[in-house]
Amino acid sequence: MSPHATRGERRVSPVFLALVAVMAVSIWAVWTGFSASPGFAVFLFVVSGWVVSLCLHEYAHARTALHGGDISVGAKGYLTLDPLKYTHALLSIVLPLVFVIMGGIGLPGGAVFIERDRIRSRWKQSLVSAAGPLTNALFAVVVTAPFWLGAMDGVPENFRFALAFLALLQVTAAVLNFLPVPGLDGYGVIEPWLPFHIRRQVEPFALIGILAVFGILRIDAVNHAFFDAIDSVLDALGVHPLDTFQGQQLFRFWEGTPPPIGPVS
Template sequence: MTTATTRQSERRISPVFVGILAVTAVTGWATWTGFAQQPGVAVFLFVTAAWIVSLCLHEYAHARTALHGGDITVGAKGYLTLNPLKYTHVLLSIVLPVVFVIMGGIGLPGGAVFIERGRIRGRWRHSLISAAGPLTNVLFMVVCTAPFWLGLDGMPLEFRFALAFWALLEVSAAILNFLPVPGLDGYGVVEPWLPYSVRRQVEPFAPFGLLFVFALLWVPSVNAVFFDAVQVVLQWLGIGDFDTYCGEYLYNYLFSFFRDVGPNIGCTV
């Protein structure tokens, strides 16, 4: 097995990641029980921590798949420890995704594990490495929406709203990641199957692909189409507009002085 070439210390889960998990658990409990006097505080910390957990596992999925594909260097780089501080660009993988959640409720696809593609043989392996990350977002999407599509009742409202907003982030991240745009995972899935001449022509544009996508999302008509698609998926999973609206309202309540979070139409604060 390829994993035999990595040291045990290179696969040991980082205390940083354990700490993020602990914050997720504690704030999730506080959101469920209403322990916090300001539900917005608990919702913000719970969703942010849960979102960072999913980002870490997104990058871990890339690295773990690359390891089994032949890139044995991912262990030495610290990618298998789930420590977000080990990524090549913490700003792109953690900081900017959280900022974009606060600014616009968009699941920014971070991406900052460096895979040595020359060590990997076979187009299917290259495609699977790229697909592994967004498939992790799909898995999180299924898990955090399970109480809705299973028809489970009895969730406290604040926790229900928080789950709905977290689901919105995972759905938007999955859709964005799977776009076949250079620099995004979706292009990484199809790239191995493209003619060499096409890949050479597209390669210079890869660093700007993500910027191009988010520039488009600032166009009102494009933004509307994108979030309509997100809402279609959420509704198919049993989450209505009211749940996601209230989840975003509670999440952004702390920043009400800096941005318009909309009126409270039944969401508790």
């Protein structure tokens, strides 16, 4: 029998629909300049867009696992796009938002629990892990489409800045998550190929690995090199660093003069 999920298990959650609605309203507010605080409107747009992308990231993991043989993901609610169904609220929602607010870094955490013993093929297990950051990469391509298609003429500046900053979060999420560090999807890609005793020893360090990456990125030399690479990717997608800088300035509306995105002083 092929893997499947019932219609109820695949029904899109009202929570996710509410997030999309918030994103739509904030897009309208940024585009029209309706909000008395442009920065707050940009903040809502970026945060709601980021959380929506987190839901899609985890959905991609679950959907790929379903087709790999783990039919338990449906009963766990992972196919509904409901972030409240994730197994680790701290890792899946809270920490990623903290990373964005503190450093302008898109770094999704672990959220869905996949029963990997149901997925017999190591290649399929690797694909389950890769599906999340690949979703962020696709999200980045979609978000930057107006830039690389040359369709930004007449677009309100604040919307362009917000879109650029959201794109930066997606690119950093894709790049960082492919690092072979415990707790990140890059490690999940190689984990099935590692000896069992190594996997058991590394397993407890998932949360530490994520925090370690964030801490290392606060080192000047590493920070400079990393964001230079991210700027190169965004430049190839038509997004100028000044746009992402202005986007973060608007996003951090609670600060008089927020620190620039990229190298940390």
